[in-house]
Amino acid sequence: MSILGQLCPAPRLLLGPGPSDAHPRVLTAMTTPLLGHLDPQFMDLMFETQEMCRQVYRTKNKMTLPISATGTAGMETCLVNLLEPGDKAVCATMGYFGNRMVEIAGRTGAQVTRIDAPWGKVFELDQLRDTLKAVRPKVLALVHAETSTGALQPMAEVGKLAHEFGALVVADAVTSVGCTPVEVDAWELDAVFTCSQKGLGCPPGLSPVTMSERAMDAIKNRKTKCQSWYFDLSLLGTYWGGDRAYHHTGPISMVYALREGLRIVLEEGLETRWARHQRNHLALKAGLEALGMQYTADPKHQLPQLNAVRIPAGVDDLACRKRLLNEFGIEIGGGLGDFKGVAWRIGLMGHNSKPSSVLLVLGALEIVLKGAGAKIEPGAGVAAAEGVYAKG
Numbered sequence: 001m002s003i004l005g006q007l008c009p010a011p012r013l014l015l016g017p018g019p020s021d022a023h024p025r026v027l028t029a030m031t032t033p034l035l036g037h038l039d040p041q042f043m044d045l046m047f048e049t050q051e052m053c054r055q056v057y058r059t060k061n062k063m064t065l066p067i068s069a070t071g072t073a074g075m076e077t078c079l080v081n082l083l084e085p086g087d088k089a090v091c092a093t094m095g096y097f098g099n100r101m102v103e104i105a106g107r108t109g110a111q112v113t114r115i116d117a118p119w120g121k122v123f124e125l126d127q128l129r130d131t132l133k134a135v136r137p138k139v140l141a142l143v144h145a146e147t148s149t150g151a152l153q154p155m156a157e158v159g160k161l162a163h164e165f166g167a168l169v170v171a172d173a174v175t176s177v178g179c180t181p182v183e184v185d186a187w188e189l190d191a192v193f194t195c196s197q198k199g200l201g202c203p204p205g206l207s208p209v210t211m212s213e214r215a216m217d218a219i220k221n222r223k224t225k226c227q228s229w230y231f232d233l234s235l236l237g238t239y240w241g242g243d244r245a246y247h248h249t250g251p252i253s254m255v256y257a258l259r260e261g262l263r264i265v266l267e268e269g270l271e272t273r274w275a276r277h278q279r280n281h282l283a284l285k286a287g288l289e290a291l292g293m294q295y296t297a298d299p300k301h302q303l304p305q306l307n308a309v310r311i312p313a314g315v316d317d318l319a320c321r322k323r324l325l326n327e328f329g330i331e332i333g334g335g336l337g338d339f340k341g342v343a344w345r346i347g348l349m350g351h352n353s354k355p356s357s358v359l360l361v362l363g364a365l366e367i368v369l370k371g372a373g374a375k376i377e378p379g380a381g382v383a384a385a386e387g388v389y390a391k392g
């Protein structure tokens with residue numbers, strides 16, 4: 001076999017549902033020479049990373065650590081540690097990732113009750129209350145930012161409600177952390193997970209998880225061992241807790257990356273970062289709507305970091321996304337599940353939430369949509385976004 005060429009992919013602007021582009025400082029941090037994973041210097045970096053995860057999650061939870069794998073590993077960690085055969089769980093599902101929680105919760109041997117909101121909608125508190133009252137589950141699991149529909153589930157009151165019925169709340173904050181408010185302690189959330197590659201501006205590979213004391217008590221009171229050895233928090237806690245006992249080899253370069261990504265988030269400040277995501281969302285939204293595109297999520301509950309819009313009638317989904325990628329180097333996401341072929345998903349996450357991303361993707365979309373025969377007014381999208389920025 002001949003020797004392959006050096007790795008040199010064409011540059012991309014990653015405006016899909018993730019991964020988003022890593023911040024250049026994160027990529028630089030990843031080239032730092034390796035340390036041993038039990039090296040005292042690395043242990044200090046682990047403490048620092050955990051402490052910054054707490055700040056970003058707005059929690060004092062002792063059990064706060066990045067799981068060595070992608071966001072789904074955080075989901076699995078929360079569910080397999082809290083649920084054992086015979087337990088009752090309620091999964092409130094409003095899209096593709098809610099379905100994934102149903103699937104994982106079911107595999108623990110728990111009895112899963114699933115309730116559904118139509119795709120693009122969110123749950124009302126009353127609906128959750130009725131279900132909690134009827135089922136009395138150990139766990140209520142729901143997605144905060146449903147990336148498949150672009151809907152943001154209000155969470156501020158959910159923890160308190162669940163605790164009235166003795167249930168623990170598992171929240172998927174994979175797409176919300178670093179983009180929109182996530183207040184783990186104030187919202188009384190018990191088990192929350194996110195990922196490195198969306199709002200935190202790092203490559204995929206780590207999944208920060210945080211567990212309340214309530215959740216840790218439930219784990220201590222399990223009758224059976226956790227079904228997963230790798231994700232067993234009672235074992236992982238010894239590596240990420242004070243003992244630093246070997247469990248698995250820490251992914252050193254990814255911890256460097258996350259440490260730098262979290263530093264960048266905290267330097268900017270969470271409130272400033274949330275406001276930045278909102279501003280760029282409003283500009284993109286004005287632009288997309290000027291091109292006649294409609295959001296799939298309820299207007300009161302749209303995610304700023306993930307703009308899911310209906311593909312205009314008669315426009316070829318794949319051909320348009322291919323043109324965006326090949327001619328403009330821009331990746332946007334296609335639809336998932338019920339929205340496959342129906343929606344496009346434009347992410348403005350972390351480092352990528354900036355005016356240049358908004359104006360570039362709108363300009364490219366205008367050209368591509370026009371070419372695909374859509375009835376649009378060229379220039380209208382970019383002008384509408386510029387108008388939003390001009391207002392300050």
Ligand SMILES: *Cc1c(COP(=O)(O)O)cnc(C)c1O
Nearest residue numbers: 070071072097145147174175195
């Ligand atoms: C991306 C995503 C996940 C899965 O994360 P991976 O890093 O792909 O494993 C889970 N939940 C939501 C809401 C997501 O957007």
